[in-house]
Amino acid sequence: MKIATWNVNSLKVRLDHLLAWLEKERPDAVCLQETKMENAVFPAAAIEAAGYQVAFSGQKTYNGVAILARAGVADVVDGIPGYADEQKRVLAATVGGVRLVCAYVPNGQSLESDKYRYKLDWLGAFTAWIGSELSRHPQMAVLGDYNIAPADEDVHDPAAWVGQVLVSEAERNAFSALCSLGFKDSFRMFPQPERSFTWWDYRMNAFRRKMGLRIDHILLSDSLAGKCRSVSVDVAMRALERPSDHAPVVAELDL
C-alpha cells in the first residue's frame, strides 16, 4: 500500500499535475491540502475517472483538504470533532483497514500573531482528538502539511530561522506531543539524502539553491510503522513548470 501527502497550493491550478502523478505513481491513497476551492466546484469526476474515490472539504481561497483512495473512503470525519473552526483543515477516512487523517496545520504567520495562538490552540485540540482516534484505530497514519520543521536538520539555514514561525520551541513541542501518542515521523525511520525538504519558497530561486524546509510529514502509528518499507520526497514535482511550492511525501507499507 502506497500512501502520500501533497499540499497542492490550489487544486484548480495543479489538477493536471495531480492526474499525471496519480497515473505515474499509482498511490493507493493521497491526502491533499490547500485545495482552495468550495465543494461545489471540486473536480470529483476527473479524479474518479483516474480510478479514485474521493472525500473533500473545501472553502474559497484558503485551506481545503481531500482524501483520494483506490479502495474507497469510509467513515469520513470532517474537521476536529467538538472544535468549532470555520477553516477546512482536517479530514479523516478509513481506507483498506487503515485510518487516514489528512491535516493542514495553521501556518501561524509570526510568533506575535493571533494566528500563532490559533495554531497552538488548534494543535492542542488536534492532538487530543488524534489520541482518541488512535485508541479506536491502532493502524493509523496522520499525513499532511504540519507547518512545523521538527528539527534543525529539517531547515536549510537554522540560524537564519531562529525566532521564526515553523521552528519555534512551542511548535516543535506540539509536534513531539503528537508523536508521543504513539506515532513515528516515518521519514526519519530511513536513511535520507542531506538537505531533504518538502517546501521551498517560490522566491529567490530557493528550490534550485536547496533552501527549503521539511514541514510535510507522514506520522505512522507504532503498529503501522513496523510495516513501512520506505518513505521519500518526490522532489521532481517541485521542478515542474508552474509547480506547487510543496513536493509530495510518499510512504510504502507492506499491506
Add this chain to the structure above:
DNA sequence: ATGGCAGGAAGCTCCTGA
C-alpha cells in the same frame, strides 16, 4: 534593502502563504 513569488478575489491592489 523585511524585498523577492504565486494564487485568489477583486478589479488595476490587497491579503496570505511559509
